[in-house]
Amino acid sequence: MLKKILLLAALALFAAIPAFADQDCATGHFVGTYTRATAAVDVLGNGDLHAAVFQLTLNADGSATQTWTGLQDYQISTGSGSVNVGAWKCRDNGNLIVSLLSATYVPLDANPSLGLKDDLGLQSHVRATMIFSITDNNTITRIKYRARTYTPDADPTDPNGGTLGNLSTTQAVYKRFEASAADITAP
Secondary structure, eight states, X not given: OHHHHHHXXXXXHHHHHHHHXXXXXXXXXXXXXXXXXXXXXXXXXXXXXXXXXXXXXXOTTSEEEEEEGGGGTTHHHHOEEOOEEEEEEEOTTSOEEEEEEEEEEEEEOOBGGGXXXXXXXXXXEEXXXXXXXXXXXXXXXXXXXXXEEEOTTSOTTOTTOSEEOOOBOOOEEEEEOOOOOHHHHOO
16 A cells, blocks of 8 residues: 555656646747736826737747837827847746847927928837746746846947846736637637
8 A cells, every 4th residue: 555655656746847847948838929918008198098918929049029019009199119129048047038129219390491200219229138937838927127228329239338227026927829719610
């Protein structure tokens, strides 16, 4: 009887090890696209609420992109930005580090003497660095975030340039976005 209990305990332990291993960056099981919805906000103060979604894609080759669906909302009035492009890698502690570059744009008023119409102009470049914990194969959690801002004439690829912002430890949960036939098969 004792042998059976020990055998069952050993099997349970070996069955649990892969589940814990999947929560480590080195497995690569997290590669894919993840989304995080933001709360609906009234951008212009007119009672019109808009929710947006962050879309983070981690590719098997180590490249990464992140878009935000709110970027195109009211560009002439509030500005805009570019897609975030960059890279990811695993840290020795099993966490994931993602560094992304982007640009921010501000509205410009028309200036007929210069031939300018209402437009957007480059305000800055931003180098954002995020650290994620791998929660499971379908969830990653941003545990740290810090951005470095560069003037329009500075080199945003210089890891020591620009102005370093404050460290944020506000967590943000990203869920894997998966293909689904649910809408196709719905009645």
